[in-house]
Amino acid sequence: MKLNVEDYRRAARTVLPRFVFDYVDGAAERGDCLQRNRGGLDRLAMRPRVLRDTRGLDTRIEVFGETWQRPFAIAPMGFNGLTRPQGDVLLARAAAAAGVPFVLSTASNARLEAVVQPSSALNWFQLYVMGERAIAEQMVRRARRAGYRALVLTVDVPVSGYRERDVRNGFKMPFRPSPATLANLATRPRWLLRFIAHGMPGFVNLAEEEGSDTLQLQAALLSREMDRSLSWESLDWLRRLWDGPLLLKGVLHPDDARQACARGVDGLIVSNHGGRQLDGAIATIDALEAVLDAVEDRLPVFVDSGFRSGLDVAKALALGARGVFLGRPLLYGLAVDGEAGATAVLELIATELERTMILAGARRITELERGLVRAA
Ligand SMILES: Cc1cc2nc3c(=O)[nH]c(=O)nc-3n(C[C@H](O)[C@H](O)[C@H](O)COP(=O)(O)O)c2cc1C
Numbered sequence: 001m002k003l004n005v006e007d008y009r010r011a012a013r014t015v016l017p018r019f020v021f022d023y024v025d026g027a028a029e030r031g032d033c034l035q036r037n038r039g040g041l042d043r044l045a046m047r048p049r050v051l052r053d054t055r056g057l058d059t060r061i062e063v064f065g066e067t068w069q070r071p072f073a074i075a076p077m078g079f080n081g082l083t084r085p086q087g088d089v090l091l092a093r094a095a096a097a098a099g100v101p102f103v104l105s106t107a108s109n110a111r112l113e114a115v116v117q118p119s120s121a122l123n124w125f126q127l128y129v130m131g132e133r134a135i136a137e138q139m140v141r142r143a144r145r146a147g148y149r150a151l152v153l154t155v156d157v158p159v160s161g162y163r164e165r166d167v168r169n170g171f172k173m174p175f176r177p178s179p180a181t182l183a184n185l186a187t188r189p190r191w192l193l194r195f196i197a198h199g200m201p202g203f204v205n206l207a208e209e210e211g212s213d214t215l216q217l218q219a220a221l222l223s224r225e226m227d228r229s230l231s232w233e234s235l236d237w238l239r240r241l242w243d244g245p246l247l248l249k250g251v252l253h254p255d256d257a258r259q260a261c262a263r264g265v266d267g268l269i270v271s272n273h274g275g276r277q278l279d280g281a282i283a284t285i286d287a288l289e290a291v292l293d294a295v296e297d298r299l300p301v302f303v304d305s306g307f308r309s310g311l312d313v314a315k316a317l318a319l320g321a322r323g324v325f326l327g328r329p330l331l332y333g334l335a336v337d338g339e340a341g342a343t344a345v346l347e348l349i350a351t352e353l354e355r356t357m358i359l360a361g362a363r364r365i366t367e368l369e370r371g372l373v374r375a376a
Pocket residue numbers: 023024025075076077078079105106107126154249271272273274275276304305306307325326327328329
């Protein structure tokens with residue numbers, strides 16, 4: 001029986017090969033940041049209101065003129081096709097059915113045109129800038145043509161975090177599995193059979209043309225060799241290519257939040273990449289307040305990293321976040337049961353959020369107020 005996200009995590013561990021589970025579940029260096037994210041959320045306690053009519057509960061929010069059925073979304077994640085063949089498409093479908101955004105990663109394994117869900121107005125695209133700027137330009141133009149609504153520029157990967165579990169597993173491109181990895185693969189026959197049927201997923205959006213350059217780019221993307229010349233000035237370049245909502249993902253410092261407002265960015269995602277980048281980084285729930293103060297309601301502020309329940313989501317919203325992005329929980333669901341597993345995780349978190357709202361006396365998301373949370 002799977003009653004919470006941790007149950008899905010445990011089940012995912014039993015179906016995924018170890019190098020895949022470690023890639024999904026892992027974090028940078030000692031995992032301090034990963035733990036700090038949890039610690040920050042756990043330290044907050046709710047101070048509920050009582051005797052409030054909570055019939056007709058409504059969890060919808062408005063973002064950039066669109067309605068989200070729930071105040072959360074699926075975060076961009078690379079290599080979803082490794083967890084399940086067509087993982088990007090399955091997650092996009094689950095999100096569209098739930099009425100929440102799905103953010104397709106630059107490191108996706110399906111063509112961005114094939115992932116976009118026409119039934120949803122909430123297809124978003126995440127951009128990494130690497131190598132020739134022309135690669136990013138090509139992807140942004142295609143994303144625009146394909147109907148992606150918002151562009152998320154990830155800014156916390158100037159270089160890869162040191163993912164010790166990936167290093168130990170030799171997880172890089174081209175992948176050369178060790179004897180230990182092969183032995184472990186033999187214990188994951190279902191994953192292995194699917195993998196054999198579909199082949200090794202690649203990063204197919206980097207360049208339209210096939211060729212040896214593409215292979216080199218794919219290896220560079222997995223080792224996260226990004227363009228370190230990217231700066232605040234580069235936003236002007238991006239603005240010329242993209243006229244829809246532009247968000248920065250990976251902002252933690254209030255001065256950067258102010259800078260983003262001054263540069264005409266449309267939204268921020270307070271994120272430490274789920275503890276996968278700078279291991280010394282502050283917990284996102286602890287960084288949120290200063291960022292919100294700096295922004296002064298000029299743009300919506302979202303948050304991610306470490307959110308595992310509807311209660312966690314409620315805490316961030318009470319502090320003033322517009323919405324929450326969820327990463328690994330969706331991959332645990334995807335690993336366990338494909339699209340149905342991802343849908344189940346979205347439903348689980350929605351149900352937890354609804355119950356939390358009723359218990360806290362909030363009928364609408366706007367009623368999740370600052371006074372409802374306290375440091376425990
Ligand atoms: C397996 C995996 C791959 C990821 N790939 C990307 C990516 O390609 N682009 C990106 O902006 N963030 C990426 N992230 C970070 C997520 O967008 C998000 O910030 C993080 O997972 C949130 O933390 P959580 O997993 O604890 O919910 C990835 C995260 C995971 C777990």
